[in-house]
Amino acid sequence: MRTNTLKALQAGGLFLLVVPLAINADDPRGRRRAMTSQPTTRNSSSAPAAGEKAPHIKLKSLDGKQQVKLFEKSGKRPVILFFGSYT
Amino acid sequence: MERMYKDFKDIADFYIVYLREAHAADSMRAVGYAKDKKILQPRDYAERCEVAERLVKEKKLTIPFLIDDMSNTAAQAYQALPDRAFLVRMDGTVGVAGEKGPRGFAPALREIKEWLEEYKKLGKEPEIKTPRERKPTSQPSRRKRRGVKP
Numbered sequence: 001m002r003t004n005t006l007k008a009l010q011a012g013g014l015f016l017l018v019v020p021l022a023i024n025a026d027d028p029r030g031r032r033r034a035m036t037s038q039p040t041t042r043n044s045s046s047a048p049a050a051g052e053k054a055p056h057i058k059l060k061s062l063d064g065k066q067q068v069k070l071f072e073k074s075g076k077r078p079v080i081l082f083f084g085s086y087t
Numbered sequence: 088m089e090r091m092y093k094d095f096k097d098i099a100d101f102y103i104v105y106l107r108e109a110h111a112a113d114s115m116r117a118v119g120y121a122k123d124k125k126i127l128q129p130r131d132y133a134e135r136c137e138v139a140e141r142l143v144k145e146k147k148l149t150i151p152f153l154i155d156d157m158s159n160t161a162a163q164a165y166q167a168l169p170d171r172a173f174l175v176r177m178d179g180t181v182g183v184a185g186e187k188g189p190r191g192f193a194p195a196l197r198e199i200k201e202w203l204e205e206y207k208k209l210g211k212e213p214e215i216k217t218p219r220e221r222k223p224t225s226q227p228s229r230r231k232r233r234g235v236k237p
Contacts, residue, residue: 047166050184051215054175055164059153071179078099079175083167086142087110087121
């Protein structure tokens, strides 16, 4: 009987020990990041990085005459995109 | 940008993707020249095209313009506001991913130029360099070293 409770305690203790460790390992950066700068982290994580597939986009040319579909199929030439505005 | 276009337009496609105005005269973060030139935030697609047209004329741009839609789909997909530059390889993967904003733009231009020069010299696309964005992958290994399962 005594040994049983001891075992149970040990198991419980072990469990308690493991849980905080797991939280620490998972989180110290993640949680801080989430608290301080969530929008920027979310932004930078969903922007395409080198080596990743470029998101498909479908845009009209300025004169409205052309519909340009990009990156759905592989192309014959590399494509350079400059994103921006006047101001 | 224009210079690079002239130098490399025979081997690559260039586009300027015109987005919503970052510092329009009627915005909270208006810049001086936006006020001087009365550049307002376009309210609909037609107005957006008008401002883009002004930009093309006043800066004498020859790179083809594409206009983002009013839901800013392209800006979202590429996290490109206020400005950003990318090079996409023929297989549709990103070759150069610039960082966001004016600080990221100039280094990205340099990197794209180097890529294109190498492409021209080699006659094939250069290998992808280890991107800065990959850094987070080093975190799991630190976790492993501690012997804790993720």
